[in-house]
Structure formats: structure tokens, C-alpha cells
Amino acid sequence: MAGARFIVQADGGSRGNPGPAGYGAVVLDARTGEILAEAAEFIGRATNNVAEYKGLIAGLKAARALDPDARILVEMDSKLVVEQMSGRWKIKHPDMQPLAAEARGVAGRGNVEYTWIPREKNKEADRLANEAMDAGKHGRQWEPKARAAAAPVVDEPLPAAPAPRAGWAAPADLGAPTTLVFLRHGETPLTPLRQFSGSTGSDPGLSEKGVWQAERTAEALAARGTVQAVVCSPMLRTRQTAEAVARRLGLDVRIEEGLRELDFGDWEGLTFAEVMERHPDDLTAFFGSAxxxxxxxxxxxTTLAHRAGQARDKILARYPGKTVLVVSHVSPIKTLVRLALGAPPDAVHRMELSAASLCAVQYYSDGNASLRLLNDTSHLR
Structure with missing residues (x-):
């Protein structure tokens, strides 16, 4: 395997940041895409960044064990690690400095490159990191699962990776796409005041206007006749909105915890101006880093993207090929739209999402997604 070319994909996570943490890494044959090695570990209480660096180190060690002289392309969805290891960003945090030094020592000189990839392209490493954290939750360490033997590699061109599809229908061999229609809940008393309303605040219900918006949305969706299931966040405002639609459609409402709004902490119930006055540094940091x-x-x-992505995957697995109404909040819906587009995290700050607006994304069996609708409020006019 001398002179091999590997791709190392690595990830780390912390449930609480800091909190119970773990990492995962895979080594891929750059030519065939075959997984050559996996590594994962529960590391106890740590931050996301520490776990990400430890995932990188484990991936590099696994690659070097296969071939000390291999050329390595590291792919990670951590912009911080990629930029720091590429030498473009300074490493200021004292916890990161020794980890970066260790990674450089394992990498060697001149044959490792780093590139950022969106989270959805880093699913294997993310899966391993979560398996490691799940194992730690039960008081044990991660153990590798047996993989099926790889098919013999033949010397022929590899098929091109699936390209983003903007067509009107899925090719016949992919089957019907699963369509998620995202509905932001109707107005609450806090909405017109533009007050932060997350998952740990007062949990307001719909205002009189919000009830009207939910009913108008129900009429519109009933007229279209395409929705086959309704899933919603556990918050009161989303449940009221979902129930209004479900009654009209004759469907039940399924609650999905991962669709709840972001926890806004001390900002709950405050306006943007009030947060800017009381917590200016934290607000600036929030808009500067995911x-x-x-x-x-x-x-x-980042935490929200992880749980919302897991909620999305559960819905896709439960309702393949169907059209599902997903009633949620500003932050989760923007995040899922952003993930569908493969856009960077700060894209969520460049989207407008009105109360009771509709978005729609189609998900195909080859992993592609197509945004079909964004912030549609025509049913309210």
C-alpha cells in the first residue's frame, strides 16, 4: 500500500459543550471510497473542539498505521480545526494548542492537506462520534462493528458523485422523493414584538392572529391534498398550529422532540435591542460563530443542527416517498433548509421566515435534496 492516497474524515461532539464527549474518524481509499479503518472513543467531559481535534488525531494515526508515507486529505465539517491546521487561523485557546501540535506530529510534513466539508458529507465520522457518546452513556467504550467484505476493486473509472439536482422529478430508479413541507407556527403574543422565544421561555400559545393563520394554512393544505402525515415540535405554539391542520386533513399529530426551537437562555422574552444592550459581546459572538x-x-x-438533522432523518425513515408536514420554528427550519442547500452555518442569518410561512424540500434516495419552496405566505393573503 506504499504511496497510497487516503481521505481521513473526522468529527467530535459534546452533549452540553462541555459535556459527555466522543469522537469518530474513518480512513477511506481516495480512489475507491472504500472504508479502510474506523476509530471512535468516548473521552469523558470535554468541549466540541477538543473532541474534534481528538477525532482528527485518531484518524491521522489510523491512516499512518496503514501507510506511514501515504498522502492524506483530511475532510472535516469543523471550520475551526480546518483553518487552524491549515495555518490560516491562530490557535489561541490553551486547550487546543497541544492537540494541534500532536496532530501536526502525527501528520508529518508536506503530505497532509485539509478541507472543509458540510456536515451531511461527514456522516460516517459523525455516526461514529455519536456511537462513542452513546456507549459512554452506558458506561462502556465504543467497539467496532463487523463490516461486510468489500467487493474486489476493478481497474475502471469510478462513477461521478451525485450532483445537486434541480429537476422537476426524481429519476425512475431512485423512486419517489420524500417531501418535507416545513411550516413555521402562527404568531404568538411575542412575535410582533420580535422577542426571543425559544424552548426554555414561557412557551406562549398562538395569539388570535396566530389561530387565524393556522386555520388559513389548514384550508390551503387541505385544498392541495398532498400532505400524508403531520409531525411537530413539542412546544405549545407548534402543537396548536399542527393540530389545526391535522383536524382539517383527518390526520394525527406526531411529536418530534428534535424539532423544538433553540434554547435562547437569558435572551428569552427580550427584544433584539434589549439583548444588544445587556449582552452585546454574546450577541456579536452568536452571529459570528455557529x-x-x-x-x-x-x-x-451547531448543536441545533445536529438534533434537527437527527429529527429529519427519523422522519425520512418513517415516511419514505410521502409528503410530510413538519411544524417547527424559525431556527430549526432555517437550519434544515441550510443543510439541504449545503450552505455554510451563517446562511441562517440571511433567511427571512415569516409566521405561518411554508418551505418545502424534497429528499432523494441517493442523498440529494432539492429546495422547492421558501417562506411562502401566499396562503395567508
Whole structure:
């Protein structure tokens, strides 16, 4: 295997940041895409960044064990690690400096490159990191699962990776796509005041206007006749909105915890201006990094993306080929749209999402997604 070319994909996570943490890494043959090695470990209490660096180190060690002289392309969805290891960003945090030094020592000189990939392209490493954290939760360490033997590699061109599809229908061999129609809940008393309303605040219900919006949305969706299931966040405002639609359609409502709004911590119930006055540094950091958290919150947009992505995957697995109404909130819906587009995390700050607006994304069996609708409020006019 001398002179081999490997791809190392690595990830790490922390449930609480800091909290119970773990990492995962895979080594791929750059030519065939075959998984050559896997590594994962529960590392106890740590931050996301520490877990990500440890995942990188484990992936590099696994690659070097296969071939000390291999050329390695590291792919990670951590912009921080990629930029720091590429030498473009300074490493200021004292916890990161020794980890980066260790990674450089394992990497060697001149034959490792780093590139950022969106989270959805890093699913194997993300899966392993979560398996490691799940194992730690039960007081044990991660153990590799047996993999089926790889098919013999023949010397022929590899098929091109699936390209983003903007067509009107899925090719016949992919079957019918699963369509998720995202509905932001109707107005609450806090909505017109533009007050932060997350998952740990007062949990307001719909206002009189919000009830009207939910009913108008129900009429419109009933007229279209395409929705086959209704799933919603556990918050009161989303349940009221979902129930209004479900009654009209004759469907039940299924609750999905991962669709709840971001925890806004000490910002709950405050306006943007009030947060800017009381917590200016935290607000600036929040808009500057997906890993920054609102003051007093346990969640960042990165954390939200992880749980919302898991909720999406559960829905797709439960309702293949169907059209599902997903009633949620501003942050989860923007995040899922952003993930469908493969856009960077800060794209969520460039989207407008009105109360009771509709978005729609189609998901195909080859892993592609197509955004079909964004912030549609025509049914309210």
C-alpha cells in the first residue's frame, strides 16, 4: 500500500459543550471510497473542539498505521480545526494548542492537506462520534462493528458523485422523493414584538392572529391534498398550529422532540435591542460563530443542527416517498433548509421566515435534496 492516497474524515461532539464527549474518524481509499479503518472513543467531559481535534488525531494515526508515507486529505465539517491546521487561523485557546501540535506530529510534513466539508458529507465520522457518546452513556467504550467484505476493486473509472439536482422529478430508479413541507407556527403574543422565544421561555400559545393563520394554512393544505402525515415540535405554539391542520386533513399529530426551537437562555422574552444592550459581546459572538451560545444557554446553532438533522432523518425513515408536514420554528427550519442547500452555518442569518410561512424540500434516495419552496405566505393573503 506504499504511496497510497487516503481521505481521513473526522468529527467530535459534546452533549452540553462541555459535556459527555466522543469522537469518530474513518480512513477511506481516495480512489475507491472504500472504508479502510474506523476509530471512535468516548473521552469523558470535554468541549466540541477538543473532541474534534481528538477525532482528527485518531484518524491521522489510523491512516499512518496503514501507510506511514501515504498522502492524506483530511475532510472535516469543523471550520475551526480546518483553518487552524491549515495555518490560516491562530490557535489561541490553551486547550487546543497541544492537540494541534500532536496532530501536526502525527501528520508529518508536506503530505497532509485539509478541507472543509458540510456536515451531511461527514456522516460516517459523525455516526461514529455519536456511537462513542452513546456507549459512554452506558458506561462502556465504543467497539467496532463487523463490516461486510468489500467487493474486489476493478481497474475502471469510478462513477461521478451525485450532483445537486434541480429537476422537476426524481429519476425512475431512485423512486419517489420524500417531501418535507416545513411550516413555521402562527404568531404568538411575542412575535410582533420580535422577542426571543425559544424552548426554555414561557412557551406562549398562538395569539388570535396566530389561530387565524393556522386555520388559513389548514384550508390551503387541505385544498392541495398532498400532505400524508403531520409531525411537530413539542412546544405549545407548534402543537396548536399542527393540530389545526391535522383536524382539517383527518390526520394525527406526531411529536418530534428534535424539532423544538433553540434554547435562547437569558435572551428569552427580550427584544433584539434589549439583548444588544445587556449582552452585546454574546450577541456579536452568536452571529459570528455557529458554535457560540446565547447567554446562559446550553445550545448553539451547531448543536441545533445536529438534533434537527437527527429529527429529519427519523422522519425520512418513517415516511419514505410521502409528503410530510413538519411544524417547527424559525431556527430549526432555517437550519434544515441550510443543510439541504449545503450552505455554510451563517446562511441562517440571511433567511427571512415569516409566521405561518411554508418551505418545502424534497429528499432523494441517493442523498440529494432539492429546495422547492421558501417562506411562502401566499396562503395567508
Amino acid at each position: 458554535k457560540a451560545k446565547p447567554t446562559g444557554s446550553a445550545e448553539s446553532l
